[in-house]
Amino acid sequence: MELLTALYNSALSTWIREAETVWAFPTILTVHTFGMMLLVGCAWVMDLRLLGVGRTIPIGPMRPLFRIMWFAFWINFASGILLFIADPQRKAASMLFWSKMALIIINLPLIRRLERAVYRNTPEPTVVSGGVRRLAAASAALWAGTIFTGRLLGYM
Amino acid sequence: MSELITPGNLSHLHLLLNHFPTVGLIVAFALLVVSILSDSEAMKHDTMRPTALGVLFAIAVLTLPVFTTGLAAEGAIEKLPGVSKAAMDSHEDSALLAFVVLEFAGASAWFGLWRWRRTRRIPPALTILTFVLSAVSLGLMTVAASLGGDIRHPEILADPGTAGAKSMFSMSAAGVAFFVNGRGHQWVWPTLESAHFVGMTLWFGVLLLANLRLMGWFRAIPYPSLHRLLPWALLGFGVNEVSGMMFYIATPKGYTTNVVFYWKLIFLLLAATDLLYLTVWPQAWKTDVGTPTHVRERVIGAAALCTFVAVMYCGRMLPFLGNSF
Numbered sequence: 358m359e360l361l362t363a364l365y366n367s368a369l370s371t372w373i374r375e376a377e378t379v380w381a382f383p384t385i386l387t388v389h390t391f392g393m394m395l396l397v398g399c400a401w402v403m404d405l406r407l408l409g410v411g412r413t414i415p416i417g418p419m420r421p422l423f424r425i426m427w428f429a430f431w432i433n434f435a436s437g438i439l440l441f442i443a444d445p446q447r448k449a450a451s452m453l454f455w456s457k458m459a460l461i462i463i464n465l466p467l468i469r470r471l472e473r474a475v476y477r478n479t480p481e482p483t484v485v486s487g488g489v490r491r492l493a494a495a496s497a498a499l500w501a502g503t504i505f506t507g508r509l510l511g512y513m
Numbered sequence: 514m515s516e517l518i519t520p521g522n523l524s525h526l527h528l529l530l531n532h533f534p535t536v537g538l539i540v541a542f543a544l545l546v547v548s549i550l551s552d553s554e555a556m557k558h559d560t561m562r563p564t565a566l567g568v569l570f571a572i573a574v575l576t577l578p579v580f581t582t583g584l585a586a587e588g589a590i591e592k593l594p595g596v597s598k599a600a601m602d603s604h605e606d607s608a609l610l611a612f613v614v615l616e617f618a619g620a621s622a623w624f625g626l627w628r629w630r631r632t633r634r635i636p637p638a639l640t641i642l643t644f645v646l647s648a649v650s651l652g653l654m655t656v657a658a659s660l661g662g663d664i665r666h667p668e669i670l671a672d673p674g675t676a677g678a679k680s681m682f683s684m685s686a687a688g689v690a691f692f693v694n695g696r697g698h699q700w701v702w703p704t705l706e707s708a709h710f711v712g713m714t715l716w717f718g719v720l721l722l723a724n725l726r727l728m729g730w731f732r733a734i735p736y737p738s739l740h741r742l743l744p745w746a747l748l749g750f751g752v753n754e755v756s757g758m759m760f761y762i763a764t765p766k767g768y769t770t771n772v773v774f775y776w777k778l779i780f781l782l783l784a785a786t787d788l789l790y791l792t793v794w795p796q797a798w799k800t801d802v803g804t805p806t807h808v809r810e811r812v813i814g815a816a817a818l819c820t821f822v823a824v825m826y827c828g829r830m831l832p833f834l835g836n837s838f
Contacts, residue, residue, distance in 0.1 A: 383833035390829050391822065393710070398718025402742065411741035418733035422722070501711060508707040 361445040373443040382443060389436040393507075396429035397500045400468070407475065407485050407493035417481035423472045430465075451513055457506035464499040471496060515772040520589030523769065527582035533575040534615060534650075535658050541568040542647050549640065562640070563629050566622040567789065569647060573619020574785040577754070578778050580612050581761060585769035596664065599677030604660040606683035609762075611653030613684060616754065618646035623747060626792050630740065656682050686762050693763035702763075705756040712756065713828075716749030717821055720784075723791050728814035729806045736800035743792060750788070773834045777827035780820050787817040 364370055373381050399422045406414050441448050448454045471492045475482055544565035548556050556562065583605065590596050625639040660680060663670055693701050719742045726736055761768055768774040790813065791797060800806060 379830075379833055383830060387826060387829045390710075390825060394714050394717045394825060395721075397714040398721055400718075401715060402718040402722050405742065405745060410745070411738060413735075413738035413741065415734055415738070418731055421731070500714075504710045504714065505707040508710050509703050511706075512703040 358446075361449055364442060364445045367442070369439075370442045370445070373439060385436050385439050385443075389433055389440060392429045392433035392436060393504070396426050396433060397504065399423075399426045399429070400500055401497055403471075404493040404497040407471075407489055408497075409485070409490075415481065416475065416483070416485070417479075420472070420476060420480075423468070426468065447513070448510075451510065453506050453510050453513055457503055457510065460499050460503045460506065464496055464503070467492060467496045467499070518770065518772050518775060520585060523582050523585035524589040527579065527586040530575065530579045530582060531658070531661070533572050534579055534611070534654050537568070537572045537575070538615070538647065538651050538654060541565055541572055542651055544568060545640075545644060545647065549644065558629075558634060562635055563626060563793070566625045566629070566635070566643065567793065569622040569643065570619050570626065570789060573615050573622070574782060576612055576615055577781070580608065580758075581768070581774075581778065583608060584761075584765040588766070588769060590665070595667070597677045600660070600664045602687070603677055603679045603683065604657060604664055605686050607653065607660050607680045608657040609686050609689075610682055610684040611650055611657045614646060614653055615650035618643060618650050620747065620751065621646055623788075623792065624744070626789075627740075627743060630793050630798060631737070653682055656680050689759060690763045693759050702760075705759055709753055709756040709760075712749040712752030713825060714749070716746040716753070717825075719743065719746040719749070720787065720791065720821065721818065724787070724814040724817050727791075727797055727800060727806055727810040729811060732803055732805070735802050736797055736804075740791075740798070743788070746788060750785070768831075771831060773827050773831050777824060777831070780823040780827060783820045784817070784824055787813070787820065790817075 373385060376382075403419060403422050403426075405411065406416065406419060471489065474486070474489050474492060544561055548562035548565055551557060551561065587601050587605070591598065591601070621639060621643040625635045625643055628639065629635045692698060693705065722731065723736070723739045723743070723746075725731055726734055726739055796807065796810060800810075
């Protein structure tokens with residue numbers, strides 16, 4: 358708790374929270390939103406295809422979407438840490454915040470497993486196994502939960 | 514641009530734009546009717562009917578700024594002598610119902626175009642649905658336009674005693690506002706915000722991949738296969754339009770006086786144009802496996818991606834730039 362208070366009183370935290378400039382809190386929040394739409398947008402397109410929407414789309418060439426997702430994840434990891442630094446005590450005391458973290462921590466290895474499972478046998482898969490479909494559905498649902506908990510954090 | 518956001522200018526804009534859902538809708542409806550009555554196969558399947566559907570979709574999109582400038586116009590004239598709040602409310606409520614039905618007509622027209630691109634045929638059921646929805650919205654728009662005229666032109670009323678009377682063909686904006694903001698409904702706004710983010714992520718993901726393909730990436734994917742995903746982008750837009758309009762109706766003053774909101778509307782109209790382009794553009798449809806793309810498609814794709822980010826930026830920055838909330 359003392360650590361969180363020290364963090365709250367740090368120059369960086371104060372600047373993000375209180376600076377009278379659009380480049381502080383508003384811009385960090387917007388970057389976080391940009392990362393979200395890139396990460397979850399690509400994830401949902403991949404999941405939709407694996408769940409059987411647009412069966413004529415070849416799955417092999419969609420693989421770079423996973424790289425875009427990881428790129429966007431690191432944007433949000435960094436911007437998310439800055440948002441936490443701006444308001445550490447309330448975030449750390451919030452069930453919503455820890456629910457959001459839990460959803461992400463479950464989802465990240467799921468995405469790793471999903472990519473491996475899809476491309477395990479061939480770089481040009483044509484059939485999607487039941488296991489892959491379940492992984493895709495679970496990951497898509499976890500992203501929806503992450504968006505809800507994250508968005509509700511703004512109203513706690 | 515902020516010096517242009519005056520109540521007077523917005524009122525003027527409302528009076529200019531309201532020709533789209535009235536006069537424009539009559540033109541689109543007439544094109545659709547002629548294409549249905551015509552014996553010509555070309556008019557049914559190649560020329561007039563797809564044109565009618567495209568115009569209808571465009572009018573459904575352009576009606577968004579008509580509705581949103583309406584509440585700004587109310588702010589401009591509400592204190593003038595002889596202007597009745599009741600007359601403005603009955604105009605707003607009838608316009609809201611007409612707007613909702615027109616948006617469904619626009620979505621139905623879009624589905625017709627989407628099927629047409631794939632099969633060169635518009636399914637009869639979609640044609641009938643579009644015809645019915647656009648006919649109903651035309652009738653409702655006529656009521657809304659007539660009630661709108663009464664606000665500043667009481668001389669056109671047959672019986673001045675009826676000024677401000679509610680039309681039976683309306684949807685209560687006050688009811689929507691109560692649902693979003695009313696006592697005991699604290700959960701509604703945050704839930705709608707979450708849905709707004711879900712919808713944005715959905716349309717952005719689909720349109721990102723489609724535009725990247727036309728910009729020359731993902732060349733091993735034939736564009737027509739990505740075309741199958743476009744209804745999910747429309748679904749995302751739909752979720753966002755419903756949630757966004759609910760925010761707007763609940764707290765109009767946070768938006769009507771905020772210049773960032775008008776920027777967002779402009780970028781939104783451009784984003785809808787990109788959806789129409791991705792749906793029907795012949796060069797896009799011909800983009801097969803390995804087909805390199807023309808510099809024109811690359812420029813359009815890059816501009817579209819910037820537009821999407823701009824829509825998000827203006828929305829996210831609404832509370833921070835400008836003066837709302």
